[in-house]
Amino acid sequence: MNLENKLDQFEVIRKVGACADELGLEAYVVGGFVRDLLLKRPSKDIDFVCVGSGIKLAKKVAASFDQQVPLSVFKNFGTAMIKLEDWELEFVGARKESYRQDSRKPIVEDGTLKEDQERRDFTINAMAISINKESYGELVDPFDGVKDLKRKIIRTPLDPGVTFSDDPLRMLRAVRFATQLKFDIEPETFEGLTDYAERLKIISGERIIDEINKIVMAEQPSYGFKLLFVSKLLHQFFPEMVALQGVDSVGDKSHKDNFYHTLQVLDNIVPTTKSLWLRWAAIMHDIAKPATKRFNAKAGWTFHGHEDKGARMTPKIFRRLKLPMDERMKYVQKLVRLHLRPIALVNEKVTDSAIRRLLYEAGDDIEDLMKLCRADVTSKNPNKVKRFLANFDKVEDKIQEVEEKDHIRNFQPPVSGEEIMEEFGIPPSKMVGELKEEIKEAILEGKIENNKEQAIELMYKIAAEKGITKKD
Template sequence: MLKNTTYNDALTHTIFEYISKAATNLELETYVIGGFVRDYFLKRNIPKDIDIVAVGSGIALAKKVAELLPTKPKVQVFKTYGTAMLRFEDVEIEFVGARKESYSEHSRNPEVEIGTLEDDQNRRDFTINALAFSLNENNYGALLDPFNGLNDLDAKIIKTPLNPDITYSDDPLRMMRAIRFASQLNFTIEEKSLQAISKNVNRIDIITRERIMDEFNKIMLSEVPSVGLLLLHKTKLLERFLPELTNLQGVEEVEGQKHKDNFYHTLEVVDNISKNTGDLWLRWAALLHDIGKAPTKKFHKTIGWTFHSHEFVGSKMVYKLFKRLKLPLNNKMKFVQKMVFLSSRPIVLATDVTDSAVRRLVFDAGDDIESLMTLCEADITTKNPMRFKKYHNNFKVVRQKIKEVEERDHIRNFQPPISGELIMKTFNLKPCREIGQLKDAIKEAILEGKIANNYDEAYSFMLKQAAKLGIKQ
């Protein structure tokens, strides 16, 4: 990769021809900058969004490009930020005028004034994101790399163009972005930059939880999320917004008895599950599956360390955590709650795989049974090869039993064969407590395997149970 080379092969998308033509018409210096250029050199999938900087009006350039394009796309204008956006074919293009920025202490929203390309590259977060290709006729495809970002790409280093103290203090979200890029790209954050993050960690508090979570979720979706999670922990960023997780760190010893470090165990579980799923919320379930252990940890002289009901406590903590972090309080949150609550059930079940226990597990997990089993298998972090093999073999037995019970008893989408309306009609009852008692008794009998999951056996059982309760037809 040579800096004095032109990279016309990077600019093969049709949109660049139109941008270059529009820039010539308006006599504007124009460049493609940031992620598109970085990912070209990294040979990653070219992003679906492209950033264009013009030395002049980015809005005027966007409108001219739209005018020249055969599809005449609509231009979205954001006057407050001096930017404009349009879509063409499979990409979204954002246009901005080159600018320089100055920040106040209590906001990441800068004061903006018109600037040069150099000013615009100075304000970029990292050297690898300050790379630009010229779209101008006289040097089309030329690389502009004032901070040796190309060398940092080769060395796999995250570094700020200017003083990292100022860069991170001005816009503290860049601290999250530095760690996100390190996690996504498996890069190293330059030591001076890493120290600056630790120094400015309190500044993250001025950033909205939504923006923090946007970056955090990208870390969670990395190939090996623990890379980013460990950096967040090392710099003390993690404890600023997710103390429930960092509270798990540490090993206590009383009378020679220790427990494992549940924080580092959790990171292993997240990495394990990430090998088998790209589902963000299942990865979140792995991240939170043990958060109830910190508040439930106790030492008993006879049995040692215990974490009784940590799954129940942890599932209750999920709602408050999601609410505070502005994560979705919908079925995604309920899914994470369910996974945390049930996370130990298959592990307990693996030692005694009875039909009734499997029925209850399938009934409670429903369509999420496969996700639950994936989580439980990821939870095996023992370094003892014999134990590792034994636990995984146990789960194979559980999976087979689930398959057998499901095929035979159809519990997953369990619908009681006897409805409340039928009970009312059979015994001439109005809505009352006894109807619920009969329905629960039928459900329990099916789950315990006393009767089959069909109408005839359930109806016969209902009549016998009603007689015991003194309910007459």
């Protein structure tokens, strides 16, 4: 197969090929760029491999431009990178690799193109296209990558045991590519995932979560998590999510499988957001159900307090998974803690006071909280789903009405602790906190409006009842 016509849209590839010819080097575009070219997917990274020094080729290419282009050389890895507008061009010499049992860091030696292709993770990533003038556009596909693209198959070029044992991160990449491309994993390759799942322990948490986040951001992340679960890869790093799976029954009373429910919630929220952290909130929202599961003869299975316990579990899980321990974690924690609150408002007469409290606690994240609540409706009964979503419409209308009237979102009490201390001449104390709290409660309950004049009037009234007098 000759792909010269497909390459013609990329002028920079011709330029690199000409530089390789001048240096007398065999050169190819390889890997993901070739795969995406054949799949007609957009790509902004081009990997070049040459039989010889990739750094030497990169320097030649950088010097061939009229203007100066950013060139980064990584001598320890034998690679170089050029950044060109939106493009990243990576250069490496063809190499072969060998591994120690306790490490995914390879021992690297110079190699042939075939040896370089053999070391790659999957057949669809092991294709190369020549960019030398004499053979420009010729596809080198020793492992039938084109055939696997047509079949929509993820398959290793070598025995899966060799590919995965050498670098266990490739197991997560198999699931990630299958999820992103909507491909199947070839049976023997999938068997390799289950056989070598425990090898994942030699991979750093940072590398693992990078792949997981790419699965989370896919169009149908549930597919990837099902593959992770069945292959036992998920068990290696996220046991709390694994524990959600399963159904307990006592007599005729059962609860839903919370693992598959969570995956449905995650898929439900995908069309509404590109936010990684809102999707993580969907993953985490029921994470404490196994720890709070109880059976009551009258009520059946209950999970009382799972929202609060889930919020308490969130920092520990984020820390272990190498997710950020900053405002993003606190955002997820907040949504986990509050995710039942709007649902409770659906099931009762919605009062202004309840809405104010929800607005006060959710702040600017109220819209995201409502997205999570809507995604959490996963009943198989379409009429029940329709009824719940209609009730959420009413709650959202009420939220808008109360917010426009009372301005409670990100609410701060109109009277500060400093003003209370100054007005009554008292030091920082429990009494100051009690005064602030009573003013806040009065506003949230609708006893006074959210303004300074009414807050100060109430402050004097409460102070008088407590025997606190104004400073002379």
